[in-house]
Amino acid sequence: MKEIIVAVAGQPNSGKSTIFNMLTGARQHVANYPGVTVEKRTGKYSYKGNTVTLVDLPGTYSLTSYSQEERIARDFLLHERPAVVLDIVDAANLERNLYLTFQLGEMGIPLVIALNMMDVAEGRGLKIDTFKLSELLRATIVATVGKKGKGGKELKEAILNTYKGGHFRMGYGDACESCGACLGISREKGHFRVDYGEKLEPILRPLEKMLSEDPKISARYPARWLAIKLMENDSEAHRLVGLL
Amino acid sequence: MKTNVMPLTVASPNKRIKIISLAGGRGMQERLISMGLGPGAEIEVIRKGAPGPFIVAVGEARLAIGAGMAQKIMVSDNGMY
Numbered sequence: 163m164k165e166i167i168v169a170v171a172g173q174p175n176s177g178k179s180t181i182f183n184m185l186t187g188a189r190q191h192v193a194n195y196p197g198v199t200v201e202k203r204t205g206k207y208s209y210k211g212n213t214v215t216l217v218d219l220p221g222t223y224s225l226t227s228y229s230q231e232e233r234i235a236r237d238f239l240l241h242e243r244p245a246v247v248l249d250i251v252d253a254a255n256l257e258r259n260l261y262l263t264f265q266l267g268e269m270g271i272p273l274v275i276a277l278n279m280m281d282v283a284e285g286r287g288l289k290i291d292t293f294k295l296s297e298l299l300r301a302t303i304v305a306t307v308g309k310k311g312k313g314g315k316e317l318k319e320a321i322l323n324t325y326k327g328g329h330f331r332m333g334y335g336d337a338c339e340s341c342g343a344c345l346g347i348s349r350e351k352g353h354f355r356v357d358y359g360e361k362l363e364p365i366l367r368p369l370e371k372m373l374s375e376d377p378k379i380s381a382r383y384p385a386r387w388l389a390i391k392l393m394e395n396d397s398e399a400h401r402l403v404g405l406l
Numbered sequence: 407m408k409t410n411v412m413p414l415t416v417a418s419p420n421k422r423i424k425i426i427s428l429a430g431g432r433g434m435q436e437r438l439i440s441m442g443l444g445p446g447a448e449i450e451v452i453r454k455g456a457p458g459p460f461i462v463a464v465g466e467a468r469l470a471i472g473a474g475m476a477q478k479i480m481v482s483d484n485g486m487y
Contacts, residue, residue: 175467224440228433255467258442286466395432 166214166325169239171266172250173259174221177278179203180308181250182218185317202234209318217244223258225265227398236398239269240383245325247271248317253283253290253305263299267354270384272327273301274320276313280305300354355386366393379403414460414479419451423481430478441469443479 172178186205203218219238220231227233239247247266251259266273277292296303302320306313358366366389374385383402391399411426425447428435438444442464452468453461459470 224436226433226436226440228437255442255465258440258464258467261440261442 164212166212166246166321167242167244168214168216168246168248168321168325169242169244169271170216170218170248170250171235171239171262172221173223173252173255173262176221176250176252176255176259177308178218178221178250181248181276181278181306181317182216184308184311184314186216202238207318209322212322214318214321216248217242222262224262225269226396233398239266239271244271246321247273248321249273249275249301250278251275253277253280254286254288256283256288256290264354264356267299267301268356268384268387268390270387272324273299273354274317274324275299275301275303276306276308276317277303278306278308281307281310298354358390362393366390369393373403411480411482414451414462414476414481415456415473417451417481417483419454421483422448422450423483424448425479426482427480428478429480434475434478438475438479441471442467443469443471449481 170178170182182203182205186207202220205216205218207214207216217238219235222229222232222235225232225236225239227236238244247269249263249266251263263273263275275296277290277295280290283290292303292305302324304313304316304320306317357363369392370385370389373383373388374380379385379388388399388402392403413429414423417423425443425445427445428438428443430438443449443462447464450463451460452463453459455461455471455476456473459472460476462469462471
């Protein structure tokens with residue numbers, strides 16, 4: 163039976179570990195990244211006959227190379243290519259948390275978003291249109307309250323469904339006729355994409371095209387992501403292109 | 407009223423302030439933006455640092471930042487509030 167590798171990403175204090183523990187129960191163990199003091203935890207759970215391995219990445223605000231944690235998270239996503247990324251988003255600090263979500267989306271790995279601490283957000287009078295957000299981010303969104311164990315089953319279903327390339331679900335509690343887990347917007351509508359506007363897109367698009375036409379590069383790295391990073395003059399992106 | 411721009415390190419605590427611009431290199435600026443401390447963000451200094459970190463409120467979150475980072479955040483506290 164094939165093992166499904168799922169990376170758990172999120173900003174610090176988004177409740178990542180709580181969700182991780184909720185999904186894996188007591189079966190997680192702690193491991194160290196070699197040579198670094200940052201922990202990488204892995205844990206497993208079974209769902210509908212599938213074994214899912216969760217890899218808990220260090221909490222990062224972003225995926226640049228600013229800190230060791232960011233480099234670890236980014237290298238794992240880039241080189242290990244997990245089947246799905248579970249992005250834990252603090253619903254009460256949505257704007258800041260989406261900064262990381264955008265970067266994850268740009269890496270082209272299918273996303274499942276846990277909109278966590280929904281009780282806190284609602285307590286502050288915030289109303290989040292998960293339906294609209296799901297459509298914009300092209301990802302399944304599950305509302306969760308990690309510390310009360312709410313949303314675990316829905317997350318497992320969303321992860322499996324996303325892994326199978328199913329339709330992404332348009333918000334908590336909705337169902338579609340074809341797969342029973344979404345509202346029927348298929349992935350064919352394309353990946354999540356940030357429009358960088360008329361000043362940057364004319365530079366970005368040809369670069370993206372050029373990178374995607376290089377078989378060595380396009381086999382390894384998402385062209386759009388690499389183009390954006392090269393445009394940012396990111397040293398790691400320069401190194402990756404230089405190696406090939 | 408003329409807008410008074412100063413580094414976060416000299417801003418008065420417990421007062422709504424607005425981030426006007428960021429100093430520092432690309433890495434530092436990106437870091438600050440990713441933490442929700444980008445231009446336009448409305449924040450409040452909860453605790454003045456030096457010694458110790460500055461504690462700032464961004465929305466409902468509290469962030470602890472060192473004096474070096476705080477020095478690179480240019481804020482304004484008049485003319486708007």
